[in-house]
Amino acid sequence: MRVEPEPILEPRVDGLLSDVLAEPERLSAMVEALGSPLNVVVPERMAANAEHYRDVYRRHRLSGRTYFAHKANRSSAFIRCLVAGQCGVDVASLGELRHVLAAGFPGDRIMATGPKDAEFLWLAAQVGAVVNADSSEELEELAGIAARFGTAPVRVMIRLSGFDSAGVPILSRPSRFGVHARELDATLDLLDKYRDTLRLLGVSYHLDTTGVEEKALALEGCLLAMHRALTRGFAPTAIDIGGGFGVNYLADREQWERYTTELGSAVLGRRPAMTWQNHGYGLHAEAGTVRGTLGVYPAYREIVGARYLDELLSWKSSSLGRSLATLLLENLYDLYIEPGRGLTDQCGLTLARVVEVRTTHAGDTLVRVAANSRDISAESHAVLMDPVLLPERPGVATGVYLTGNLCLEDDFITRRRVTLPRTPVPGDLLAFVNTAGYFMDFAADHALMQPTARTAAVFRDAGGWSWCLDEQYWPGKGSRS
Ligand SMILES: Cc1ncc(COP(=O)(O)O)c(C=O)c1O
Structure with a gap:
């Protein structure tokens, strides 16, 4: 079987969120201080x-x-x-x-x-x-x-x-x-x-x-x-x-079209699986044809x-x-x-620290983060989009599964294999963009007594951007100087 390059689903990101992502060291310090996962709102x-x-x-x-x-x-x-x-x-x-x-x-x-x-x-x-x-x-x-x-x-x-x-x-x-x-x-x-x-x-x-x-x-x-x-x-x-x-979550129409087309091929076994255990998001194979309805949000x-x-x-x-x-x-x-x-739209992102990277017996790379599928619930809302790996470093693109911190078989941040620009290492951050509508805290809970995310509010100021705890934000922040 010819192995196609993995399709990617780049998130659309603009405005202050792009500026925030451009400073990974600051974000890392914020996660160090406030814990992972960390919600950032704009x-x-x-x-x-x-x-x-x-x-x-x-x-x-x-x-x-x-x-x-x-x-x-x-x-x-x-x-x-x-x-x-x-x-x-x-x-x-x-x-x-x-x-x-x-x-x-x-x-x-x-x-x-x-x-x-x-x-x-x-x-x-x-x-x-x-x-x-x-x-x-x-x-x-x-x-x-x-x-x-x-x-x-x-x-x-x-x-x-x-x-x-x-x-x-x-x-x-x-x-x-x-x-x-x-x-x-x-x-x-x-x-x-x-x-x-x-x-x-x-x-x-x-x-x-x-x-x-x-x-x-x-x-x-x-x-x-x-x-x-x-x-x-x-x-x-x-x-x-x-x-x-x-909301439009993705940067590129072609990536979306290619992804959904190839998902159908994967369900039919015409290309390697793109999801954990070839999960079809509503599609299945029946006598050589794809059946069912793709049950995802039109990202x-x-x-x-x-x-x-x-x-x-x-x-x-x-x-x-x-x-x-x-x-x-x-x-x-x-x-x-x-x-x-x-x-x-574009009002927030969730940061999660990479804790462990391992290869399974079957050869899959599992990247475990200090967060779970309730903290970042885009998957349960059927929104498919890749996270941003921070910091940016040269490397070889690699397909990984993102797993969470719950002792549950199905605690995947997403059941898709996600293609990252390089293999992550413990300590890296994954930024899940555009989580502010429903994916950030709608389902968050204390399962297994894991911590839920703190929320930091970012705002523009003379030096670019600053942040404070969500509960300490007021609309004049940043404009006093
Ligand atoms: C009554 C009502 N109004 C507004 C909304 C917001 O919908 P959306 O977030 O899709 O804009 C909802 C969502 O469930 C709702 O139930």
Whole structure:
């Protein structure tokens, strides 16, 4: 069998993150002091990303607000940076709500989403947050809480899911969240009953899909739902279209195309395995053909983030005859968005120290790092991208498996064999770029009593960049001199 050179998946890296990576000795000293793994976040970049979304609003002459989906990252620096700007924040737990209140977020810039228990609803109502309700049961419970504690009427949104398409059928996948669009009337009946305690601000959706068409259908469904609410005597003013605008993780389209093609060949046994035990990421061989669906995030994508929002807003509704942006504008509706991943693009990296390099009986090179697959959970979110090996030194490219510090067979940082520019040695660092959205601390825990990462915030200053502990960051850092 002819051995092809190993395909690589270089991460896209720019801005302050590139400057940070250019100083490996400093990073090494940080890891020495704060331990491995170490999260590094770039709060200023999040503010810049938010501006790109604002530009799209301006282009379409729309009003409204961006709510950062806090679940994407636990960093306090991010939240403090956002408090100082115009964004709101979407919190999906009591813990997140407390966190943003402690960082100084005013209640009226907070949106409560996701599954909610009574304590979460109570605090949200107390501070005047918008409650993005998931069900009629939740609205009933909230109305009860508001009446019992005499809070001001709570602004609520009805999260909708399951939208019907007129004409050509478009898949609207079922969701465990939200009220089916066909149950809208029953939900409005409920809100009618609780007019003293709940005030309908509008309707919403969040879809876990990259498909613009499916989202356009949902937004059309929301426009129709708003119309229905108006005819029922409510005065809703906003539509919240959730998050899911996406990120482009990779530097090079060809690398991505080549990787996915060769993965298929490896599954068929036409080239050496590219993954641990020839794991196929959803693909398998059946009678000489590749079957199944590649179950990974499209790591190389051109239309992401603010561009994706632009594309959605420019989408012409076939049933309503105009672009979605025009329809929002004509009705003077506010547009709310809740990007998580999209706002954290290029906002962080995770550093892990190489602890051991060994060769197995079968000839595989295993590189063990002082971190595990919960600290860097890109693999479980199915995002395939290579780490950066630091420091840069001359050497021969080599394919290695990256293993973690848990005593578990499946604790691989990634099941892919990763091609590094040289064989690492203990003490080197691996930098996993763009971990800030979900991969950095979403799943991190103390399994086996291993430490979880500390987080350092980096910011520009007169000398290039400096850092402080995440909890010590405030938006004026670096600009005092
Ligand atoms: C209700 C809601 N809003 C926003 C988001 C953020 O999505 P993303 O990070 O893909 O932008 C999520 C993610 O799960 C969500 O559940």
